[in-house]
Amino acid sequence: MTKQIHVVGAAILNAQGQVLASKRADNRILGTLWEFPGGKIEAGETPQTALVRELQEEFNDQITVGPAVGPTSVFEYDFGTVHLTVFYARLESHHFDLIAHSELRWCDQAELMTLNWAGADAPLAQQVAQADLKGLTF
Numbered sequence: 001m002t003k004q005i006h007v008v009g010a011a012i013l014n015a016q017g018q019v020l021a022s023k024r025a026d027n028r029i030l031g032t033l034w035e036f037p038g039g040k041i042e043a044g045e046t047p048q049t050a051l052v053r054e055l056q057e058e059f060n061d062q063i064t065v066g067p068a069v070g071p072t073s074v075f076e077y078d079f080g081t082v083h084l085t086v087f088y089a090r091l092e093s094h095h096f097d098l099i100a101h102s103e104l105r106w107c108d109q110a111e112l113m114t115l116n117w118a119g120a121d122a123p124l125a126q127q128v129a130q131a132d133l134k135g136l137t138f
């Protein structure tokens, strides 16, 4: 059986209704593709607590976690099967240390669909692009 990898990501929104996309650093697996910042869920963590930890590790930032963007996306890569759940989130600080990424970009919803997303992310990016972001409360 292929390796099952459970991952959580953040669709971070700003006050202008833009969404933060992050480009994985070249030296990482899936390097140069765009993703939602986050990482693997560790033993004993909920997806939400994993997301808070990952954003602290990757950006040195605090977030508030909101609702899930949609159902978990399952995608088979050559290194394993990723189960990706993405939650809307807001930043409570703005350090943006670039530890695991080469670039960050605030995107309007239409711009999201122009990026070269990792396979598991593509359907979730589409859902964010089509969502009523102003109607979200958290």
Ligand SMILES: Nc1nc2c([nH]c(=O)n2[C@H]2C[C@H](O)[C@@H](COP(=O)(O)OP(=O)(O)OP(=O)(O)O)O2)c(=O)[nH]1
Pocket (backbone or CB within 6 Å): 005, 007, 008, 009, 029, 030, 034, 035, 036, 037, 038, 039, 040, 041, 082, 084, 118, 119, 120, 121
């Ligand atoms: N963080 C993140 N990883 C994603 C996304 N989409 C996607 O397929 N992945 C894949 C890439 C990796 O195989 C895995 C997550 O690994 P990671 O390297 O980001 O997570 P991590 O920091 O916990 O892992 P590690 O490098 O410490 O081992 O999921 C996404 O939107 N965000």
